[in-house]
Amino acid sequence: MKTFSASPSARALAALRSGDHGLAETIVEELISSAFSVNVAALSISRDRYSLNSVNGLVRLETGRDYFFKFHHEEGEEVTLEEYYRGELLKQAGFPVDVPEFVSRTVGSQVLLYPRRTARRVADVAEALDFEPPPAAEPMLVAQSSLDALTSAIYAETLHAADPALVEREPIHQLFHHRMIEPGHPQEPGGRAKRFFWDRDFNLGGTLLSAQMLRDATWVINGIAYRDTIETILTRSRRLLEPRRLAKFGAVTAHGDSHNANVWWDEAAPPERRLTLFDPAFAGAHICALLAEVKATFHNIFAHPLWLYDAKRASERYEASVTYRGSTIAVETDWQISALREAFLDIKSKHLWRPLLSLMREQGYLDADWRATLRCALFCCPTLVMDLCAGGAGGHTPTSSTIGLATAVSLGSETADGKLDVITRFLDRIDPDHEASALTDER
Numbered sequence: 045m046k047t048f049s050a051s052p053s054a055r056a057l058a059a060l061r062s063g064d065h066g067l068a069e070t071i072v073e074e075l076i077s078s079a080f081s082v083n084v085a086a087l088s089i090s091r092d093r094y095s096l097n098s099v100n101g102l103v104r105l106e107t108g109r110d111y112f113f114k115f116h117h118e119e120g121e122e123v124t125l126e127e128y129y130r131g132e133l134l135k136q137a138g139f140p141v142d143v144p145e146f147v148s149r150t151v152g153s154q155v156l157l158y159p160r161r162t163a164r165r166v167a168d169v170a171e172a173l174d175f176e177p178p179p180a181a182e183p184m185l186v187a188q189s190s191l192d193a194l195t196s197a198i199y200a201e202t203l204h205a206a207d208p209a210l211v212e213r214e215p216i217h218q219l220f221h222h223r224m225i226e227p228g229h230p231q232e233p234g235g236r237a238k239r240f241f242w243d244r245d246f247n248l249g250g251t252l253l254s255a256q257m258l259r260d261a262t263w264v265i266n267g268i269a270y271r272d273t274i275e276t277i278l279t280r281s282r283r284l285l286e287p288r289r290l291a292k293f294g295a296v297t298a299h300g301d302s303h304n305a306n307v308w309w310d311e312a313a314p315p316e317r318r319l320t321l322f323d324p325a326f327a328g329a330h331i332c333a334l335l336a337e338v339k340a341t342f343h344n345i346f347a348h349p350l351w352l353y354d355a356k357r358a359s360e361r362y363e364a365s366v367t368y369r370g371s372t373i374a375v376e377t378d379w380q381i382s383a384l385r386e387a388f389l390d391i392k393s394k395h396l397w398r399p400l401l402s403l404m405r406e407q408g409y410l411d412a413d414w415r416a417t418l419r420c421a422l423f424c425c426p427t428l429v430m431d432l433c434a435g436g437a438g439g440h441t442p443t444s445s446t447i448g449l450a451t452a453v454s455l456g457s458e459t460a461d462g463k464l465d466v467i468t469r470f471l472d473r474i475d476p477d478h479e480a481s482a483l484t485d486e487r
Contacts, residue, residue: 051152052078053115056099061437065089068099072155076103076113079148079155087113092305097429098323102160110160111145116325130327137297138198140191142308142322158322163311166304166319174349174382181384183315188388190316191307192395199296199336199400203407206295206330208288214328216300216335217287220421223428224282236428237278240436247434247442248373248449249366257368263453264374268465272457274427274449281420281456284413290332293417294409298336300326303343333404334414335421341392342425345385346451346466352426355444364446375450381466389470397474405476415471422467423456 052075059068073084082105089101100114131143146157166184173181226234233242246253253261259275272280283289299306299321308320343352350358364377381389404410411417426448430438434445454467464472472478 053099053152053154056115057097060089060099065091069101072099072101072113073103075148075153075155076157079150079153080146080157082106098325100323103157111157112160113155113157114323115155116323131322131324133297133329134299134321134324134327137202138194139299140194140317140320141299141324142320154325156323161308163308163320166307166309169309170304170344170384171348171353173384178383178387181387183318184384185387185391186315187309187318189391189395191319192392195298195302195337196396196399199298199333199396200403202297202329203294203333203400203403203409204296205409206291208291210330211291211295211332212287214287214300214326214331216326216328216331217285219301219326219339220335220424220428221282221285221287223424224278224285230282230286233278233282240427240431240433241274241278244433244436246445246449248368248446249364249375249442251366251368251373253368253373257371258373258449261368261371261373262460263450263457264372265450265454265465266376268454268463269460270453270457271460272453274453274456277420277423277453277456280416281424284417284420285424287332290335290417292409292411293332293334293414294404294407295330296333296336297329298327298331299324300328300331300336300339302337302340304340305343333400333409334418337392337396337400338418338421339425341389341397342422342455345381345389345392346422346455347426348385349382351379351444351447351451352430355438355440358447359441359443362443362447364443364450366446375446377447377450379447389466393470393473398476401474402476410476415475418471419456419458419467423452426452426455 052071056068056071059071069087069089072089073087077084084103085106086104087101089099098114098116102110103113104110131141134141135143142158144156144158148155170184173184223235224237241259242255244255246258260273262273263270302321306321306323308322310318310320350361362377362379364375367374401410432438432440432445432448434440434442440448454465459465459468
């Protein structure tokens, strides 16, 4: 396949990251005009924090019709991604999903145009509720419970044994395994993992560490010791998240990237029907069942409040102190997920993860290393979605970098002494081999 090293989507995202919004808008205008043979009257790119590897905004065609546009771009996508934006697949499976009116699947020029909505994204609605009294979030929790229950039912309906070759071809691996390797060298660190965790220095709460020191260190976070180093977790992740290997967990039809920045909040709809998915860039019919809900679980819960998407505000609101002694990084921080995110975690545990894993066990798909595999996938969400190094491309500060890396380690590693942290309690709640009473039952 021909490689487009300077495709329109790549150039637009590069321009946006460099701060040249005018150039980015010009590129996208030309992209839309060329892709759909239409004339663009006006176009503006949204300047939001959630589209970490994508571009979205509003466009008005000369016909007078307004659209919301979005496209996603990954390094190497011109080679590794061939099928995009499978909204019809999700709609047929029963998901509430927006289907775009215009779709370009041309490699390097992938873009969607949806009829413009006035609805807000759930990410924006939920962020405002993080620091509000719990009753304010009740409509959001009702809607989330309904969506998770529906998603669980669809997973149950579509769970199947899948050919490893079909699982391997699903684009969701671009969010995980492909970000850790260079093509042709799956056993060696590469991609974003190599760029983010090699050949640089890290400032953790004022403590300076080389990349080697960071990767080789063990961690103690708020008094809880963790077993594995970042180097160990990265190595394990390259092995456990290898696409063909993941086929043993069975496969489902899924959106694959249904975090709340890809979900509309429809205030006018009935409470249980207010959430609608969009931007199914990584949707598929053969997505590893264990990966299907990982992005939503991390980004809607463990990335909040603030630290991943708004480093400046997180650094003003939270503190993180670090000491480094004897190859151990000790972190003390007052950051924790909010009451809203705890409620999201309870809902997702009860309505989605526990039923899915129970069914996987019943049908013989829940291999013994499922917890380690799930931990690796959760670890990859923060570490490979953006640069967590303070002063790097992700815009992180010494405080938010510390919180982010500490959170990533707690996601990826078991505790060293059997203590229960938030992640371990979550895994215990969804583990079919644990007593059902471990789950909270308020919803």
